[in-house]
Structure formats: C-alpha cells, structure tokens
Amino acid sequence: MxxxxxxxxxxxxxxxxxRPFGSTVAMLRREMKIALRRLADAIxxxxxxxxxxxxxxxxxxxxxxxxxxxxxxxxxxxALLAALLPLNALFGQDYEDGTLEHYVLSGQSLVAxxxxxxxxxxxxAGLPLVLVSAAISQTYALPAQALPALLLALSLGSxxxxxxxxxxxxxxxxxxxxxxxxxxxxxxxxxxxxIFGTRAVLLAARSEPVAGPLYLLSATAVLAVILTPLATxxxxxxxxE
Amino acid sequence: MESGALLSALSLSLRNISVxxxxxxxxxxxxxxxxxxxVVHLVGPNGxxxxxxxxxxxxxxxxxxxxxxxxxxxxxxxxxxxxRNCAWLGHTAGLKGDMTLLENxxxxxxxxxxxxxxxxxxxxRTLGIxxxxxxxxxxxxxxxxxxxxxxxxxxxxxxxxxxxEPFTNLDREGQQEVRALMAAHARAGGAIVFAAHHDxxxxxxxxxxxxxxxxxxx
Numbered sequence: 001m002x003x004x005x006x007x008x009x010x011x012x013x014x015x016x017x018x019r020p021f022g023s024t025v026a027m028l029r030r031e032m033k034i035a036l037r038r039l040a041d042a043i044x045x046x047x048x049x050x051x052x053x054x055x056x057x058x059x060x061x062x063x064x065x066x067x068x069x070x071x072x073x074x075x076x077x078x079a080l081l082a083a084l085l086p087l088n089a090l091f092g093q094d095y096e097d098g099t100l101e102h103y104v105l106s107g108q109s110l111v112a113x114x115x116x117x118x119x120x121x122x123x124x125a126g127l128p129l130v131l132v133s134a135a136i137s138q139t140y141a142l143p144a145q146a147l148p149a150l151l152l153a154l155s156l157g158s159x160x161x162x163x164x165x166x167x168x169x170x171x172x173x174x175x176x177x178x179x180x181x182x183x184x185x186x187x188x189x190x191x192x193x194x195i196f197g198t199r200a201v202l203l204a205a206r207s208e209p210v211a212g213p214l215y216l217l218s219a220t221a222v223l224a225v226i227l228t229p230l231a232t233x234x235x236x237x238x239x240x241e
Numbered sequence: 242m243e244s245g246a247l248l249s250a251l252s253l254s255l256r257n258i259s260v261x262x263x264x265x266x267x268x269x270x271x272x273x274x275x276x277x278x279x280v281v282h283l284v285g286p287n288g289x290x291x292x293x294x295x296x297x298x299x300x301x302x303x304x305x306x307x308x309x310x311x312x313x314x315x316x317x318x319x320x321x322x323x324x325r326n327c328a329w330l331g332h333t334a335g336l337k338g339d340m341t342l343l344e345n346x347x348x349x350x351x352x353x354x355x356x357x358x359x360x361x362x363x364x365x366r367t368l369g370i371x372x373x374x375x376x377x378x379x380x381x382x383x384x385x386x387x388x389x390x391x392x393x394x395x396x397x398x399x400x401x402x403x404x405x406e407p408f409t410n411l412d413r414e415g416q417q418e419v420r421a422l423m424a425a426h427a428r429a430g431g432a433i434v435f436a437a438h439h440d441x442x443x444x445x446x447x448x449x450x451x452x453x454x455x456x457x458x459x
Contacts, residue, residue, distance in 0.1 A: 011400045011431045015313075016321035017354060027352045030340070037339040098333025102393075105299060106352035107324030134372060218437050 007047040020112040021207030027103075027113050032122030041086065042124050053136045063231035064141045071140025071203035075150070076157070076194050079129045083158055084186065086125045088172075088179045089119060091236065095173045104240060110233040118166045118229065126158035142205055153197040153214060155189075156221040157171055162222035164189050170235035193220055250312065251277040251400055251432055257307035258297060260290040268294060268453055270307070275434065277400075280427050280448045283436040289454025291436035292332070298434060299329050317352045325353065328399035330407055334386035335393070338379030342370070342389055345378055350396050364392045383410040391419060402426060404435035420444070435453065 030168035035042050056074045057067055099168065103113050133154055134147060168185040172178035200213035253275040260268040267290030275281060278293060283291045296302040298309055300316050300323065305383045306349040308315045343361060350356040365371040368388040373381060381389065387410045394402055402423075408416045420443050423433055427446045435441075 011398070011426070011429045013400055014354075014398070016319075016324050016325045018321055019352075023352050026348060030337075030348050033344075034337060034339050096333075097337060098335035099332055099337060101329065101331055101333075102303060102335045103352070104301065104350060105324055105327070105329050106349075107321045108352050235419075 004054045016106075016107055018109065020039050020109045023106070023108040024112045024116040028118035028120050031117065032123065035120070036122040041089070042128070045082040045085045045125050046128050046132055048085060049078050050132060050136065052078040052081070053133075054139055057139055059170055060198075067140045068142065068205060071137065071142050072150070072198045072205070073194075075136055075140070076154070076198050076201075078175060079133060079154060079158065080161055080187075080194065082129055083125055083161050084165065084179075084183055086121065087169045087182050088168060088184070090121055090169040091173045091239075092169070092178065095239075100173070100236070100240065104237065110236060111229045114166060114170070114229045114232040114236070118163050118232070121166065122159050122162040125164050127155070129158060130154045142201070143207075146201055146205040149210045149214070150201045153200040153217055156214075156217045157193045157197045160193050160217075160221045160224045161186065161190055163228040164222075167228050167231045167235055170239060173236065173239035177189065196220070251275075251299065251430070252310070252312055252399060253298070253432065253434075254310040254313075255298070256310060256381075258294070258304050258309070259306040260293045260297065261305045262288075262290065262293065273451065275401075275432050275433060277430045278427050278446075280318060280423065280433045280443060280446050281435070282440070282441055282448050283434065284327055284440075284448050284450055284452040285454035286438075292405055295331075295434070295436055297401050299327065300324065311390035326399050327401045327403060328389050328394040328397040330394050330402070330404045332405060332409075334378075334390040336374065336381070336386060336389055338377060340378060340382065341375050342378055343374040346389070346393055346396060349393050353397055356396055361392075361396060364395050365389075366393050367395070369415075384412060387411055388415065391422070395422070400431045402431060402433045402435070406437060407435055408437055408439075408441075 053075055056070065060066060060070065091100060094103070104110060128150055133150060137147060137150055165182065166187050168182040171185065172181050175181060196213040196216045200210045200217065203210045203213065255271055255273040258267060258268070258271040263320070273281070283294060287293055293302065297304045300320060310316070311319065316323040335340070342365065343358065346361050347358065350361070362371055362374055365374055368391055370385050370388045373385055377387070378386070391407065394404070407419050411419065419442065424443045424446050425431060427443070
C-alpha cells in the first residue's frame with residue numbers, strides 16, 4: 001500500500017492545503033447525492049406547499065377576483081412555510097452522526113462548506129418550490145404576465161430564506177426539537193422579503209412596473225449571500241463548543 | 242511548516258489548560274509536551290473530562306484557561322496547518338448512513354487530501370472491512386463503524402492522532418489490530434493522544450499515562 005500512513009517508515013508534517021472551491025463542490029455533490037437517496041424528505045415540503053396552496057381557494061372562494069387578490073400572498077406564505085420544514089435537518093443530522101465535527105476538523109474553510117450546504121438546501125428545497133409555484137399560480141388565475149415576476153421573486157426570496165435559515169439551523173445545532181425555535185428566529189427576518197415579494201407579483205399581475213420591489217428583494221438576497229455564510233460558520237463553531 | 246519537514250520538529254504543547262464542565266473544574270493547569278513518537282494515554286473514570294480535554298486538543302472547544310501550541314504557536318492562529326496534521330476519532334463514527342462506506346471515506350479525504358479509491362479499499366482491507374466498502378453505512382455494525390472511523394484516521398496521513406476511546410465496540414482481535422496500528426504509527430515517528438478507561442500496553446512503545454479525576458469521580 002504505497003503512500004499509506006500505517007505502512008510508511010516515517011510520517012511527514014504537511015503544509016495545509018486549502019481548497020475552498022474543491023471542498024465546496026465536493027460538499028455540494030454529496031448533498032445532492034444524499035437528497036436523491038432520501039427523496040421522501042425532499043418531496044415533503046413540495047407536498048405541503050401544494051396541499052396548503054390548493055386548499056385556500058376551496059376554503060375561501062372560487063371567485064376569480066378574490067383569488068387573484070389573495071393568490072400572491074398565499075403562494076408566498078405557503079412556500080416560505082414549506083421551505084422551513086427541512087431547516088432542522090440541515091445541520092442536525094450532521095451533528096448527530098458526527099460528520100459535522102469532521103467538517104470543522106477538515107481544516108478547510110468552514111465558510112465555504114456552509115455556502116455549499118446552503119446552496120444544496122436551496123437546490124433541494126427552494127428551487128422545486130419555485131417551479132411548482134408556476135403550476136399553483138394557475139389555481140389562483142394569476143395572469144401570464146405575472147409569472148416571470150413570481151418565479152424571479154420566489155427564487156430570490158427562497159434563497160434568502162435558506163441563507164437565513166442556515167444561520168438559525170447552525171445556532172440551534174444540538175437543541176432538542178429546534179424546529180419551532182428556527183421558525184421564531186427566521187420568520188421575523190423574512191417579513192420584508194414577503195412584503196416585497198408579494199408586492200412584485202401583484203404589480204406584475206396589474207401590468208405595472210415591478211422593478212422597485214424586485215430591486216429590494218435582490219438587495220436582501222445579496223446581503224444574505226454575503227453575510228450569512230460567515231454567521232453560519234461562526235454559529236456552528238459556537239454550537240459545537 | 243514546509244511539507245516534508247523533519248518529524249523531529251513535531252511539537253504539541255498544552256500550557257495551563259483547565260477543563261470545566263459548567264462551574265465544576267475537572268482539571269486545573271495541565272501542562273503537557275508531546276513530541277514525535279510519543280504516545281499519551283489519558284486515564285480516568287467516567288466524567289473526569291477526558292473527552293473534554295481531547296476536544297480542546299483537537300481545537301473543537303476553546304479552553305477556559307491556557308492554550309494549545311502546535312509547533313510553538315497557538316492552534317487558534319494556524320487552524321488549517323494544525324488540522325492538516327491532526328486526525329480525530331470521536332465517539333461517533335462520522336459516517337452518513339445513506340452513503341456507502343467507500344463514498345463516506347472518499348468524501349472525507351477529498352476535504353483533506355486526494356486519495357485513490359484503491360488506497361481507501363486497501364486501508365479498509367487492513368481493518369478487515371473491505372467487503373463492506375459498497376454497503377450503505379447504516380447497514381454496518383457498531384464495531385464495523387469503529388473500524389471505518391479508524392480507516393479515516395489512517396487515510397488522513399496525519400502525524401498526530403487524537404483517539405477518544407479507540408477500543409470501544411471492537412472485539413479482542415480488533416483491539417489487537419488497533420494496538421498494532423498505534424505501535425506502527427509511533428515507530429514511524431507519529432504522536433498519539435488517546436483516552437481509554439483501561440490499561441493499554443502497546444508492544445515496543447512506551448505509553449505515558451496521564452491520570453486524574455479520582456477524587457472528582459462521582
């Protein structure tokens with residue numbers, strides 16, 4: 001076994017090998033692989049979203065004008081609640097099976113690994129919700145011109161939620177039944193996102209300019225992209241202490 | 242530190258380390274110097290802080306007082322350099338149940354260094370679990386998971402091994418294999434700090450015992 005530590009006559013002290021890109025890609029690939037093997041977990045939020053969003057028209061009114069008015073808000077709230085479901089498991093499972101310790105001890109940038117976890121979460125739990133929302137929007141008779149704004153706004157909003165959620169999930173690592181705590185931490189911070197997101201879809205449905213709320217949504221998403229990986233990595237270190 | 246530096250330069254020092262659990266002090270002002278080929282056995286009853294001390298040495302926990310020095314500098318100032326040379330075996334195996342043993346180890350080592358599948362399989366063979374390489378980790382027994390965690394330590398190519406209860410869940414043969422691997426590592430110039438409840442004799446290697454906690458043991 002050439003090169004294997006236990007068969008070598010001497011062992012060297014190695015220089016650190018920081019591979020932020022390589023480790024991010026490796027982590028992302030692994031997250032995708034695990035998600036594919038746990039399809040039921042990935043489908044749960046989608047199912048929740050579809051059921052909640054289609055129950056509202058049945059419970060409130062089949063009137064087209066009413067549905068068009070409540071549609072954007074219901075879709076946004078249902079999508080965000082659905083995206084909360086997988087947050088507890090984001091780091092919780094890694095903590096329980098001990099892999100989280102090994103991420104920290106890998107010597108690679110924990111920030112890079114946190115970015116990979118967040119992007120992986122969005123690809124598994126956020127992006128499918130955005131795509132399904134296109135079908136759900138038909139239930140609310142949303143005009144076709146509102147669809148691009150809905151998809152773009154939900155994409156930005158769901159990523160912001162995943163990014164904020166990763167911080168909350170990292171802070172609550174090791175806490176029993178942390179789901180409610182995560183929701184309490186994340187939902188207040190999502191209020192501006194819901195307001196801008198819903199506004200963008202309503203304006204688009206009326207064929208009015210949507211740039212304003214979309215810019216604000218983009219700004220919150222950019223802030224989340226930049227700041228949350230640092231906060232997540234710091235929270236993980238604190239939680240593991 | 243340059244790659245390939247002389248191993249005689251290996252130096253891990255604990256300076257005035259105190260271990261607390263809540264308000265209770267488990268260990269006060271510990272000083273310890275570890276050099277190449279040193280094997281240190283942490284001994285003590287349950288709850289005396291062996292794992293807490295191991296976590297401090299690994300850098301997972303910050304000590305209440307004192308500092309851990311690697312090559313003369315605090316590990317907090319050179320985390321990547323220290324961790325590249327440090328292999329950790331904790332209470333949990335650190336395996337993803339949905340992935341095969343091979344995939345688990347391949348990923349871990351991709352984070353640390355690139356290793357070939359053949360090397361992973363060879364290492365698994367050394368530990369007698371190469372026939373489980375393609376089995377999802379959730380299908381492994383506790384002993385096999387322990388062996389897999391030891392395989393990760395071997396594959397890390399680290400010079401400092403931190404092993405928390407390395408003999409747990411292993412049969413007698415497995416324990417003997419671990420002792421042989423530890424002896425080989427020490428003879429090659431590596432350093433080992435391990436925690437275990439019982440006395441451990443490693444053939445051809447002098448084991449330094451660090452025992453405490455008798456009066457604190459509940």
